[in-house]
Amino acid sequence: MSAAAPSRAMPRKAGSTIPVLVITALIMAAWYAACLPMNNDLPQLARVTGLAERYQVSWALERPVLPAPHQIVAELYNSTVGTRLFRQTADGMVLNPRNLVFHAWITLSATLLGFAMGSLLGIVIAIGIVHSRTLSKSLMPWVIISQTIPILAVAPIVIVALGSVGLTGLVPKAIISAYLCFFPVAIGMVKGLLSPDTMQLDLMRTYNGSTVQTFWKLRWPAAVPFLFASLKVAVTISLVGAIVGELPTGAQAGLGARLLSGSYFGQTIQIWSALLLAALLAALLVVAVTLAERLTLKAMGSRP
Amino acid sequence: MSTAPANQTMDWSWRLQVLLAAGSAGLALALAHGFAGLAHWSALLALALALAATMRACRRTARLRPADAASQKLADLIVPLLFGAAILVTWEVLCVAFGVPTVLLPAPSLIAARVATSLPTLGADFVQTVIRAAIPGWIMGCLAGFAVALACDRFDFLRRGLMPIGNFISALPIIGIAPILVMWFGFDWQSKAAVVVVMTFFPMLVNTVAGLSAAGHLERDLMRSYGASWLATLVSLRLPAAMPFIFNALKINATLAMIGAIVAEFFGTPVVGMGFRISTEVGRMALDMVWATIAVAAIAGSAFYGLLVLIERKVTFWHPSLRAR
Numbered sequence: 001m002s003a004a005a006p007s008r009a010m011p012r013k014a015g016s017t018i019p020v021l022v023i024t025a026l027i028m029a030a031w032y033a034a035c036l037p038m039n040n041d042l043p044q045l046a047r048v049t050g051l052a053e054r055y056q057v058s059w060a061l062e063r064p065v066l067p068a069p070h071q072i073v074a075e076l077y078n079s080t081v082g083t084r085l086f087r088q089t090a091d092g093m094v095l096n097p098r099n100l101v102f103h104a105w106i107t108l109s110a111t112l113l114g115f116a117m118g119s120l121l122g123i124v125i126a127i128g129i130v131h132s133r134t135l136s137k138s139l140m141p142w143v144i145i146s147q148t149i150p151i152l153a154v155a156p157i158v159i160v161a162l163g164s165v166g167l168t169g170l171v172p173k174a175i176i177s178a179y180l181c182f183f184p185v186a187i188g189m190v191k192g193l194l195s196p197d198t199m200q201l202d203l204m205r206t207y208n209g210s211t212v213q214t215f216w217k218l219r220w221p222a223a224v225p226f227l228f229a230s231l232k233v234a235v236t237i238s239l240v241g242a243i244v245g246e247l248p249t250g251a252q253a254g255l256g257a258r259l260l261s262g263s264y265f266g267q268t269i270q271i272w273s274a275l276l277l278a279a280l281l282a283a284l285l286v287v288a289v290t291l292a293e294r295l296t297l298k299a300m301g302s303r304p
Numbered sequence: 305m306s307t308a309p310a311n312q313t314m315d316w317s318w319r320l321q322v323l324l325a326a327g328s329a330g331l332a333l334a335l336a337h338g339f340a341g342l343a344h345w346s347a348l349l350a351l352a353l354a355l356a357a358t359m360r361a362c363r364r365t366a367r368l369r370p371a372d373a374a375s376q377k378l379a380d381l382i383v384p385l386l387f388g389a390a391i392l393v394t395w396e397v398l399c400v401a402f403g404v405p406t407v408l409l410p411a412p413s414l415i416a417a418r419v420a421t422s423l424p425t426l427g428a429d430f431v432q433t434v435i436r437a438a439i440p441g442w443i444m445g446c447l448a449g450f451a452v453a454l455a456c457d458r459f460d461f462l463r464r465g466l467m468p469i470g471n472f473i474s475a476l477p478i479i480g481i482a483p484i485l486v487m488w489f490g491f492d493w494q495s496k497a498a499v500v501v502v503m504t505f506f507p508m509l510v511n512t513v514a515g516l517s518a519a520g521h522l523e524r525d526l527m528r529s530y531g532a533s534w535l536a537t538l539v540s541l542r543l544p545a546a547m548p549f550i551f552n553a554l555k556i557n558a559t560l561a562m563i564g565a566i567v568a569e570f571f572g573t574p575v576v577g578m579g580f581r582i583s584t585e586v587g588r589m590a591l592d593m594v595w596a597t598i599a600v601a602a603i604a605g606s607a608f609y610g611l612l613v614l615i616e617r618k619v620t621f622w623h624p625s626l627r628a629r
Contacts, residue, residue: 019465027469038488065488134359137366137380138387148609149602150562152479153578156586157594164407232475240477247570255480263483263571275480282476 031069035059038066067269075273076100097253104277106254110170110242111285114177115235121178122185122230129186130193130219131211140190147183152244154179159245173254177241181234185227192226193219221300228293235285243278255281312369314379321364325357325386329393336396341403351397358390410592418596425581426600433565433578434604436493441500442561446554448501449508456509457516458534467513474506482568491572499568504557508550515549516542548623551616558608562601 036058039045044061048054059068067075079100087096095102125143129136155176162172196218204214246256255274262271332350339347365386368379392412398404399411406414419426456463482499489495519542527537569579578597585593 016464016468019461020468021465023462023465023469134363134366134383137383138362139384141384142388145606148559148606149598150559150566150605152563153566153582153598153601156582157591157598160586160589160591161408164405236475236477240479243477243480244567247567259480259483260571263486266487268484268487271480271483275477275484278480279476283472286475 028069031066032059035064035066035068039064041065063266064268067272071269072272072276075269076276079270079273080277100258100273100277103253103255103258103274104281107239107242107246107256107278108281110173110245110254111177111235111239111281113170114174114241115181115238117174118178118181118238119185119231119234122182122234123189123227125182125186126189126193127215129190131215143183143186152176152180152241155241155245155247173242173245176245177238180241181238184230184233184237188226188230188233189223192223195226196222224296224300225293225302228289228296231289231293232286235289236282239278239282239285312367314368314370314375318361318364318368321357321361322382322386325354325361325390328354328357329389332397333393336400340400343402347397347401351394351401354393355390358386362386362390407589407591410595414592415595415599418592419599422593422596426596428576429578429581429597430600430604432493432574432576433496433569434562437496437568437577438500438561438565441497441565442504442557444497445501445504445561446508446557449505449553450512450550452505453509453512453516454538456513457538463513467510470506470509470513474510478503478506479564479567482564483571486568486571491574493577496565496568496573496577500561500564503560503564507556507560508553511549511553511556512546515546518542518549519545547620548616551612551620555609555612555616558612559605562605562608566601 036045036055039058039061042061042064045054045057048057058064059071061067064071079098083099084096085099085101087094095105097103125139129140129143158176158179159172162168162175193215200218201214204218209217243254243256243259246254247260255278258274259271262268262274328350332347332354335344335347335350338344362383365379365383368376370376370379395409396412399409400413404411410418452466456466479499481502482495485498485502486495489498516538523541523545524537527541532540566579566582569577570583573580578601581597582594585591585597
């Protein structure tokens with residue numbers, strides 16, 4: 001690193017902790033400051049005079065237009081740690097529907113199932129596209145067009161159509177998630193499977209390697225880093241799919257249902273806490289995929 | 305090789321193959337409608353024939369090596385069209401032949417008929433959702449993301465602080481803020497546009513910041529040696545170099561805008577709009593109307609995307625991925 005290099009050429013990692021903390025603090029401060037103007041029209045604030053008192057009231061309202069961050073965290077704490085996790089029923093112990101963990105689990109199970117199905121579908125499509133010229137020319141344009149369609153709009157149909165043949169609950173939501181997340185996997189895997197260069201492919205030809213051998217010994221290992229990059233995108237949109245899949249039918253359980261019931265009854269803090277939990281879940285899923293990526297790449301002998 | 309070898313141009317035998325596929329597809333459709341709901345063997349046989357013929361035609365067309373570029377482009381267009389037509393015909397024939405209930409899956413002809421008879425309703429929904437909510441929101445979100453990206457570029461502290469947050473937030477299920485924004489901005493299009501703004505902001509921010517560092521060191525050093533200011537370097541070097549990234553974000557956002565506008569309507573709207581139509585007609589089990597709305601949404605989304613691709617080709621004509629054609 002020469003001193004003359006312009007600052008933008010410096011490695012990006014150089015000290016971004018402090019800026020992130022500062023910006024986060026600024027956002028939090030702006031949020032707290034915004035609580036009063038946003039909630040100004042509520043009747044609870046009408047009788048209060050004095051700026052400090054007004055702010056104190058605006059941070060502790062029951063159904064605020066904009067709740068203060070600590071209210072959201074407190075609600076999240078109360079509805080997860082502060083509520084009984086299990087409930088005694090006739091069938092034995094089940095997860096308590098009053099606990100947010102119950103709803104998170106409902107959504108998470110649909111997310112994971114859909115993620116598995118969609119990733120598998122994406123990989124299969126990519127393998128087909130890479131190995132067949134006809135498929136790559138006929139299917140690839142439709143794979144891309146399928147994404148320009150607002151797919152989430154199809155969610156209600158999938159739920160109702162599958163419901164009419166007796167499939168309800170987990171599977172329809174998982175199918176919506178799968179439909180959403182096959183695309184990044186397919187695109188990434190096509191790129192990855194095509195990433196070995198001509199020289200490597202020629203080497204396989206000189207060894208008289210069959211298509212299958214070339215696939216397992218060259219194309220697949222070369223595609224694994226691309227696969228994980230796509231999986232990180234796929235797992236988050238799979239969560240979005242599961243949440244949206246819970247909206248149109250007025251589902252009773254799941255984070256999407258919490259959002260919907262919160263918006264019906266004006267329970268803003270409930271919406272925000274469900275949202276925060278969804279964000280935590282998304283972060284957790286990405287971290288899990290990243291860990292799996294590290295372990296796999298390490299097992300494959302790549303050096304970071 | 306000056307001329308393409310036989311069997312690789314659009315000669316009479318290729319035309320015959322395509323005609324055969326179209327003919328057998330027509331036969332399958334006619335038989336299916338003739339024996340509607342009976343799952344008659346003749347319709348299924350004709351469908352199998354049509355699929356086999358279409359697959360052969362697809363494979364043949366994919367291998368075409370016409371002499372001139374225009375024919376090659378045409379061939380590249382025909383393959384996916386054949387494939388799409390085959391799927392539509394299969395859908396129609398199976399739905400009609402087996403008498404699949406409309407609740408499960410209406411036949412394409414039913415959906416088309418529904419589109420034709422409810423054009424005014426669909427048009428009103430389109431205006432409410434796309435013209436009033438999705439496009440204004442898309443424009444505002446993209447402009448805001450672009451402006452903040454420029455600020456991040458100018459002030460490195462802001463970039464280092466905001467980019468990790470932006471990357472994190474773009475991985476979150478942002479659509480979940482829809483109920484909150486509907487509460488804040490009311491049931492009409494303003495709240496939908498607001499959802500679209502939030503959804504499109506972060507992809508634009510992240511992509512533009514990445515694009516602004518895409519210009520090569522050599523070119524940047526050249527600008528420095530000219531004594532060019534930040535603004536001059538930005539306008540004449542770094543923004544053009546960032547265009548592929550910016551268009552990437554514009555395209556991603558086009559899809560997100562449609563999704564955001566439609567899904568936000570699930571949380572409450574005036575009695576018009578695509579999301580409203582979908583959620584109410586699903587409740588009334590009028591699935592053909594839902595499919596008609598989705599067809600309109602699909603066409604609108606694809607047209608939006610296609611328009612952006614066309615503009616991108618004009619703007620980034622210099623990019624290797626386009627010159628390779």
